Amino acid sequence: MKRGRGRTSRIRRQKLFRSSVSRGVNESCKPEFIEFKKWLKDRKFEDTNLIPACFPGTGRGLMSKTSLQEGQMIISLPESCLLTTDTVIRSYLGTYIAKCQPPPSPLLALCTFLVSEKHAGDQSLWKPYLDILPKAYTCPVCLEPKVVNLFPEPLKAKAEEQRARVQGFFSSSRDFFSSLQPLFSEAVESIFSYSALLWAWCTVNTRAVYMKHGQRKCFSPEPDTYALAPYLDLLNHSPDVQVKAAFNEETRCYEVRTASGCRKHEQVFICYGPHDNQRLLLEYGFVSIQNPHACVYVSAGWNQLCS
């Protein structure tokens, strides 16, 4: 028998292929991750299970250092690391939010804080987190209209709706931004530009976890359910895994437990929800190749064609 044609070498080749597909390139030595880890440690979070890595197909994500058993905690992120509307109210923006009429939405408060802290650069206490956030996003709202025109019809309509919603969000926020002028030496129009707000909106939309806060008078009545969870937000989506994720009121940590287990040196995924590819593209800017929730949208007119 020729070398490399037998069962053993076939199995070895398959294993090698599997690991080259799923194995990531460790990114924890990159300067921005070294700073980010120090920042997390100062806020009482140290990770023993995972490391940031870049994976073929899904891009940057988190890789397991050891095998993870079903039910094992994968991340327990202290409240001090979370960026919520509480963080914003406690900041220099708090008094401006309290004075603002009509009151801003919780989403606007978070986006304003992100833009303002990004503008603060080295002065920002959140710099190590801001430095690891994507510089640009791939959600349809960020794409050129000529690209959106190439989408199939139901998706194109949703993408145009999304663009109109974000543009409306920007125009209706201008008065609030103007009220913040005393905080800045530059003109607020140059800081809170459409592109800066779009970046912040995509950051919240693609990365925030669900965390319910009670209604507060200083905000408009939209639900206050967003929390940016640094580090945890490096976890990519797979429709095939199950996790339990929630804020634990006793430990005061946002906890994620795997219900699926994961082998050593493989990418650890969470599930963002049972979303089809249209929803994944609209909300998160990607599609899942083997998506069990993939579906075809059929418009009402098809009934008549079939009858």
Ligand SMILES: C[S@@+](CC[C@H](N)C(=O)[O-])C[C@H]1O[C@@H](n2cnc3c(N)ncnc32)[C@H](O)[C@@H]1O
């Ligand atoms: C919560 S973040 C996850 C971490 C992100 N990959 C990063 O580098 O910061 C969500 C974003 O990750 C990307 N993403 C998540 N799951 C993915 C997947 N299965 N395939 C491709 N991209 C994915 C999308 O860009 C999505 O908007």
